[in-house]
Amino acid sequence: MNAATDTNRIVIFDTTLRDGEQSPGASMNLEEKLQIAALLEEMGVDVIEAGFPIASNGDFEAVNEVAKRAKTAIIAGLARAGQKDIDRAAEALKPAARPRIHTFISTSPLHMKYKLRQEPDQVHQAVVDSVAYARRFTDDVEWSCEDGSRTEHDFLCRCVESAIKAGARTINVPDTVGYTVPDEYAALIEMLLNRVPNIDKAILSVHCHNDLGLAVANSLAAVKAGARQVECTINGLGERAGNAALEEIVMALRTRNDSMPFQTGIDTTMITRASKLVSTITGFAVQPNKAIVGANAFAHESGIHQDGMLKNAQTYEIMTPESVGLNKSNIVMGKHSGRNAFRTKLAELGFELGDNALNDAFTRFKDLADKKKTLFDEDIVALVDDAVGKHNDHIRFVSLQVACGSKGPQTAALELTVDGAPLAATQQGNGPVDAAFNAIQALCPHEAKLQLYQVHAVTEGTDAQAKVTVRLEEKGKTVNGQGADSDTIVASVKAYIHALNKLLTKREKKAPEALSA
Numbered sequence: 001m002n003a004a005t006d007t008n009r010i011v012i013f014d015t016t017l018r019d020g021e022q023s024p025g026a027s028m029n030l031e032e033k034l035q036i037a038a039l040l041e042e043m044g045v046d047v048i049e050a051g052f053p054i055a056s057n058g059d060f061e062a063v064n065e066v067a068k069r070a071k072t073a074i075i076a077g078l079a080r081a082g083q084k085d086i087d088r089a090a091e092a093l094k095p096a097a098r099p100r101i102h103t104f105i106s107t108s109p110l111h112m113k114y115k116l117r118q119e120p121d122q123v124h125q126a127v128v129d130s131v132a133y134a135r136r137f138t139d140d141v142e143w144s145c146e147d148g149s150r151t152e153h154d155f156l157c158r159c160v161e162s163a164i165k166a167g168a169r170t171i172n173v174p175d176t177v178g179y180t181v182p183d184e185y186a187a188l189i190e191m192l193l194n195r196v197p198n199i200d201k202a203i204l205s206v207h208c209h210n211d212l213g214l215a216v217a218n219s220l221a222a223v224k225a226g227a228r229q230v231e232c233t234i235n236g237l238g239e240r241a242g243n244a245a246l247e248e249i250v251m252a253l254r255t256r257n258d259s260m261p262f263q264t265g266i267d268t269t270m271i272t273r274a275s276k277l278v279s280t281i282t283g284f285a286v287q288p289n290k291a292i293v294g295a296n297a298f299a300h301e302s303g304i305h306q307d308g309m310l311k312n313a314q315t316y317e318i319m320t321p322e323s324v325g326l327n328k329s330n331i332v333m334g335k336h337s338g339r340n341a342f343r344t345k346l347a348e349l350g351f352e353l354g355d356n357a358l359n360d361a362f363t364r365f366k367d368l369a370d371k372k373k374t375l376f377d378e379d380i381v382a383l384v385d386d387a388v389g390k391h392n393d394h395i396r397f398v399s400l401q402v403a404c405g406s407k408g409p410q411t412a413a414l415e416l417t418v419d420g421a422p423l424a425a426t427q428q429g430n431g432p433v434d435a436a437f438n439a440i441q442a443l444c445p446h447e448a449k450l451q452l453y454q455v456h457a458v459t460e461g462t463d464a465q466a467k468v469t470v471r472l473e474e475k476g477k478t479v480n481g482q483g484a485d486s487d488t489i490v491a492s493v494k495a496y497i498h499a500l501n502k503l504l505t506k507r508e509k510k511a512p513e514a515l516s517a
């Protein structure tokens with residue numbers, strides 16, 4: 001039996017927490033990673049790559065904590081070809097019921113010569129040694145040939161054969177730089193299946209980047225050619241232009257099962273929740289026309305389309321919105337809704353809040369419902385995001401009053417509490433946002449630099465909530481803060497404070513006494 005092809009079940013390997021986090025600015029804290037991992041497991045992801053344990057203590061802790069909590073999913077940790085990396089990955093994965101060590105090394109001439117500065121024979125030896133060493137800790141070892149799509153075929157076959165002989169159960173052939181095209185990539189997979197004598201002892205996997213916008217097409221072509229694991233991320237997050245998007249792979253396989261008769265274990269109705277959670281946590285907005293999860297993916301604007309939809313939805317919809325978890329709810333939220341309905345709605349939207357966060361969010365919900373005529377799911381998501389994980393915050397927003405307009409000066413009077421102590425300051429600035437941020441600086445002096453300031457309207461209308469993302473950088477560490485409010489300046493201040501609180505948490509972990517710095 002050929003394990004690589006004799007099944008129609010596609011293993012979904014999600015790397016949102018590892019390759020996804022390599023997107024500049026997409027760093028996530030431990031609590032956020034745990035939330036994402038829990039949702040990935042609930043939606044049926046087979047393998048969750050939780051991090052690269054040697055990269056930092058934070059990555060180690062994330063892999064370790066995800067490993068402790070996982071019930072059914074395989075948890076993978078990445079490691080370069082070296083004992084130190086593998087030891088660290090093995091240590092982080094110790095509590096996992098189903099640990100996988102994912103070890104990799106580059107095999108393309110370019111990477112071997114310039115990056116590794118190693119001869120092919122040395123790289124080949126490193127493949128054998130690293131896989132054999134990883135097998136001391138777990139039976140489940142995955143080996144990746146980084147830049148596999150630009151690797152010479154003879155050398156690739158030699159390395160793959162040796163990796164399998166040394167004990168790798170999954171062989172991943174990444175298109176690391178998003179260079180390949182579908183027919184070429186499919187031919188590469190076929191070539192490996194035809195030429196590597198022991199290929200039946202392993203599952204072939206693909207890991208595609210989106211530099212030419214072909215990550216999903218390449219992955220699907222590879223599946224048709226015999227690959228049985230696809231590595232992907234929610235919303236296509238990832239290094240540079242990103243990775244293949246999980247939601248696109250899964251929905252393509254489901255919708256075009258006639259031409260691609262393969263199954264995944266994903267509960268597709270959780271896709272929208274996962275997309276929103278990852279977007280909220282990373283501050284990476286999903287483009288409106290993004291396939292499957294964009295705001296317009298199921299919107300029909302033009303008359304002829306609307307007419308067709310009314311007569312038969314299949315005229316213009318190849319998937320139902322319900323199949324990806326949209327519009328499932330018939331709970332209409334408004335100012336008369338109670339706590340139970342709110343909790344149920346939150347569960348539908350993918351949030352499980354502790355009592356404190358729930359109470360906080362419920363109070364905000366009631367305030368918003370008093371101000372806003374119609375509350376959409378997006379409003380609730382924005383408002384809950386605002387509450388999630390903030391109950392331990394050192395800095396808390398109390399109030400803001402701004403004077404703005406064409407005559408100036410723009411002034412912001414801000415009240416905060418820092419560790420419970422009330423503080424107030426009034427500052428001017430070049431516009432109300434600048435004035436408000438200057439007031440924060442006056443109350444909480446810090447060195448962090450503002451790298452990104454982004455405002456989105458959560459829904460339509462002039463009473464829509466604004467959702468603001470603020471990215472701060474301090475000593476090479478970046479954090480994203482989010483804030484939502486029907487007042488854009490208040491949302492901005494909340495986002496800034498959220499980011500500052502995250503920086504404080506990072507500092508606290510590094511040196512508990514550094515909080516006052």
Ligand SMILES: CC(=O)SCCNC(=O)CCNC(=O)[C@H](O)C(C)(C)COP(=O)(O)OP(=O)(O)OC[C@H]1O[C@@H](n2cnc3c(N)ncnc32)[C@H](O)[C@@H]1OP(=O)(O)O
Nearest residue numbers: 022052054055056080081082104105106115116146176239
């Ligand atoms: C394609 C991918 O996505 S690979 C994963 C990328 N992810 C990351 O890099 C995560 C963040 N990285 C980090 O935190 C750091 O780069 C670390 C901790 C991994 C390594 O840090 P450092 O030890 O300071 O090394 P640095 O990053 O400067 O250089 C990488 C070194 O690893 C070597 N290397 C790269 N890949 C591999 C590999 N698969 N196996 C063995 N060695 C490798 C490089 O040749 C280089 O070695 P050199 O220092 O002898 O020249």
Ligand SMILES: CC(C)C(=O)C(=O)O
Nearest residue numbers: 104144146147174176
């Ligand atoms: C480590 C490997 C799998 C990778 O991320 C890549 O090659 O893009």
